[in-house]
Amino acid sequence: MARLQLDQLSKRYGEFYAARDVTLDVADGEFLVLLGPSGCGKTTTLRMIAGFVEPTAGTVRLGGVDVTRLPAWKRNTGLVFQNYALFPHLTVAQNVAFGLEMRKVPQSEAKRRVAEVLDLVRLGHLGDRLPRQLSGGQQQRVALARALVFRPDVLLLDEPLSNLDAKLRQEVRVEIRKLQQSLRLTTVMVTHDQEEALTMADRLVVMNEGAVRQVGTQRDLYERPADRFVAGFVGRSSFLSGMLETPERFRSRGGIAVACRAAGTGPATLSLRPERVVVSPAPPAGVENAFPGEVEFVSYLGGLIDVHVRLSPDDLVIAQIANRESGFVPGVGDKVHVGWSAGSASVFLESGESAGADEVQPAEAAD
Ligand SMILES: Nc1ncnc2c1ncn2[C@@H]1O[C@H](COP(=O)(O)OP(=O)(O)O)[C@@H](O)[C@H]1O
Ligand SMILES: [Mg+2]
Missing domain, CATH: 2.40.50.100 (RNA polymerase II/Efflux pump adaptor protein, barrel-sandwich hybrid domain)
Structure with a gap:
């Protein structure tokens, strides 16, 4: 659990800025949502936080420590993708344990942590199944468990619900939010779905063309949109x-x-x-x-x-x-x-x- 600070974070590909001067301060335990149309730089920003994309300029601080130049595996962030990217030939428990082995966590400790986190996402009874024997919602919960098992300082979710059908999406939304609140986990979620953003976030960040247009609560954005883009995009x-x-x-x-x-x-x-x-x-x-x-x-x-x-x-x-x-x-x-x-x-x-x-x-x- 930690405070996350981005200071003028930018990513340039040639002349094109995928993200530009993104400055954000996410409080310990806060659920922040990056909202914006496709291509506005949400994933790029999230991946710079995780350490999978190297920033052109700016800094990322986690718990007050500058991690901008640290490789992803040293940052202790948990990243969940839209397509859960589970290993098809590994069981649920093995999928969750995978990263722990990589990090040389002793086996007995790993086993305990996997069981604990599977209980947390209500999959304790399905540890021996293969991914294809699970529903979409259950697979997404495995992906979540896989991120949580590292006890990340910050949880990063990239459109985690977009592969689920509408009804399931609403359920999983509530589930993720409850879990995040009970663990008091600093979380940044990316979505292009306005309703999803409004129902889950403590605060929202509206992005367009690589830049932050407004940061605020649902009420701030709705009652006092900073510009025409925000007024049209939120509500x-x-x-x-x-x-x-x-x-x-x-x-x-x-x-x-x-x-x-x-x-x-x-x-x-x-x-x-x-x-x-x-x-x-x-x-x-x-x-x-x-x-x-x-x-x-x-x-x-x-x-x-x-x-x-x-x-x-x-x-x-x-x-x-x-x-x-x-x-x-x-x-x-x-x-x-x-x-x-x-x-x-x-x-x-x-x-x-x-x-x-x-x-x-x-x-x-x-x-
Ligand atoms: N590796 C890359 N090389 C060139 N352009 C990229 C690369 N990754 C992303 N982009 C571009 O940066 C912009 C932002 O992408 P992205 O962060 O994925 O947007 P979002 O997640 O908001 O849909 C897009 O125009 C995309 O095409
Ligand atoms: Mg994206």
Whole structure:
């Protein structure tokens, strides 16, 4: 168990940065998730932590010790891959014991540790089976046991659930999280799956094009996305493009003047969470923004309903409304009104500065 610190860690292949200036501080016992689209540098970052990819620049510290130049086997990290990479001709117990023999752990000690860790992942009764005699979820647990048997200072998981079907993935998610919490194991998991990231992490790191875009809790990322990319990648948003004319007024390309709470002026994008938008037959009261529009699309998601409302040829807003017995549910083609409070939108200046994320407090936005 240890604190993990990355300082300006970069990996360059020729002119191309697979990871660039990645700086992270993972607390002892924390579950950190690296989230981002395919190719954004998640695996590269994880493998630099494990010691399988040599950084071009920057440092990795584990428990305060600089391990950047240490080979993988001297680092005491446990790495679990997406494809479990079990030895097909070895039993479950032999698969788990394999690395211990390599590390010259005495046989009696190895046996005890294998039994202990197989119990931990609830495979104590299946030690004699071969991998092909196990389900996908069980195989993944063997891979996990194989990483845990070293009592790693940090557990590294690279898309560990992506080979499992949807239902099993949810179960294993909970299992891994519980195990991590009971062992208080510093863990870094990589995924491109937003829901997986949100349900498992203590904190998340959103990456894009090799760089960290934002680090924070689920709430930080959702309520105060640092930029347009994060707003679009974590949760859903409607985006209106236009100009921030004053810090309090955004003018959309379609000509709509939106009251907001931002900072600065210039070309900008306004981002709006669907559940912050109300839809009603008459202009909504009590919100700074109210606009007429026409329903373009309605999608039933069970308890929730998505309503796409066109405010102008250039401006479309998605509202997510609760499916209540007495609630108003518009149909396609209906003339409706939408509304939202000034504090509930985020505005991102095109110049790259976040337009006032620091001024807009989540409490204000919530009203
Ligand atoms: N050995 C390599 N040589 C050249 N490019 C690589 C190598 N490994 C990874 N890359 C590139 O670096 C980028 C990041 O890769 P990776 O870290 O695997 O992304 P992720 O895990 O987020 O999908 C990708 O564009 C990938 O093609
Ligand atoms: Mg990857």
